[in-house]
Amino acid sequence: MSDPGARQEGVERRSWILTRLRSLGFLSVADLARELGVTPMTVRRDLHALESAGQVRMVHGGAALTPGELHTPAFPEDGHSAGRLRVAERAATSVDDGDTIAVDAGPTALALAGALRPSFCGSLITHSMPVLALMAARRYTSRTVALGGELLGDRHAFVGPATEAALDRLRARTFFFAPSAVDARGTYAHSPAEASVQRKLAGIADEVVLVATTDVFVASAPARVTDLAPLHRVVTDRPPPPPVAAALRAAKVPLDVVGCS
Numbered sequence: 001m002s003d004p005g006a007r008q009e010g011v012e013r014r015s016w017i018l019t020r021l022r023s024l025g026f027l028s029v030a031d032l033a034r035e036l037g038v039t040p041m042t043v044r045r046d047l048h049a050l051e052s053a054g055q056v057r058m059v060h061g062g063a064a065l066t067p068g069e070l071h072t073p074a075f076p077e078d079g080h081s082a083g084r085l086r087v088a089e090r091a092a093t094s095v096d097d098g099d100t101i102a103v104d105a106g107p108t109a110l111a112l113a114g115a116l117r118p119s120f121c122g123s124l125i126t127h128s129m130p131v132l133a134l135m136a137a138r139r140y141t142s143r144t145v146a147l148g149g150e151l152l153g154d155r156h157a158f159v160g161p162a163t164e165a166a167l168d169r170l171r172a173r174t175f176f177f178a179p180s181a182v183d184a185r186g187t188y189a190h191s192p193a194e195a196s197v198q199r200k201l202a203g204i205a206d207e208v209v210l211v212a213t214t215d216v217f218v219a220s221a222p223a224r225v226t227d228l229a230p231l232h233r234v235v236t237d238r239p240p241p242p243p244v245a246a247a248l249r250a251a252k253v254p255l256d257v258v259g260c261s
Helices: 002-023 031-034 041-054 081-092 107-114 127-139 163-167 191-203 244-251
Strands: 026-028 056-057 062-064 100-103 122-124 143-146 150-152 157-159 172-177 181-184 186-189 205-212 223-226 233-236 255-257
Touching: 002 026, 002 041, 002 056, 002 062, 002 081, 026 031, 026 150, 026 233, 031 041, 031 062, 031 150, 041 056, 062 191, 081 107, 081 205, 100 150, 107 122, 107 205, 122 127, 127 143, 127 163, 150 191, 163 191, 181 244, 186 191, 191 205, 191 223, 191 233, 244 255
Parallel strands: 100 122, 100 172, 122 143, 172 205, 205 233, 233 255
Antiparallel strands: 026 062, 056 062, 150 157, 181 186, 186 223
16 A cells, blocks of 8 residues: 555655746756755656656656646746756755745745745745745645735736735744845835835844845846845845945845855
8 A cells, every 4th residue: 555645745746846847947857856855766756757647758867848838937038047046946945844934026036936845834925926826836735825915017926005914914934035126225126015015024024035146236226125234144146246245244144155066
C-alpha cells in the first residue's frame, strides 16, 4: 500500500515544478534536484508524471512546458530575469516554513513568491494579483490573505482605502518590499496610492527586506515611500551606486549582493 503522505509530497513537488517552469521556461534535472532537496531519480519520476499528464515535455537534461501550459507573463521581459531569480532565491532562504510574510507587487516580488520552498505552510499576505494566482496554482497547504481594493493596472496590484483597511488587523514577520526606485534618500513608487500601501505593509511587519535588481537603483519614480533607515536588509544582484551604498552603511542596513556564480 502506498504512503498517502508520500503521494501528497509528490503532488506538491510537481505543482512547484510547474510554477517554476512557467517563470523560467526550462529547468534541468540537476537544478530541480538541488532546489527540491531530492534525488535526480525522484525528479525524473515527477517529470515523467507531468509529461504523461501533458503538462511538460522532457528534453535533454531537463524539461520544458508544453505549448498548452504556456501563458503570457504578468510582466514583460526586461533583461533582469536572471538577476531577479538570484535575488528571489537568496531572500526566500530566510523564510521558515511556518512564517507569516507579506509580499509586495511587481516582478521581483512575484519571483520571491515563486522561490518559496514547496514545504512552505505559513501565511502570505499580498495585494499583488500575480502573486495570488501563483499561490493558488501551487496548491500549497499555506494560507494566502488577499488585499482587495482598486486595481493598479501596470503593477497588477490593489491599492486604495479598502486595501489599507484590510491591513489594520494583520501582522507579518517579514515584508518583502520591491519598490520601483531607490536612491540615497529613500525608496519610491510610481503612484502615491501604491506608496501608501507599501508603507502600511512595512508597518505591520517585524522586519522589512528590500528585494531589487540593479535597475531599481538608477530608476526614477515620483512617490516617496520611506527613507532607508526602516529597512532591515537589502538583497540585490549587483552592488548599488556608491551614494546608495554609502547611505545604506550610514543607516546600518546590511547589503546582500547576490552576483553571478
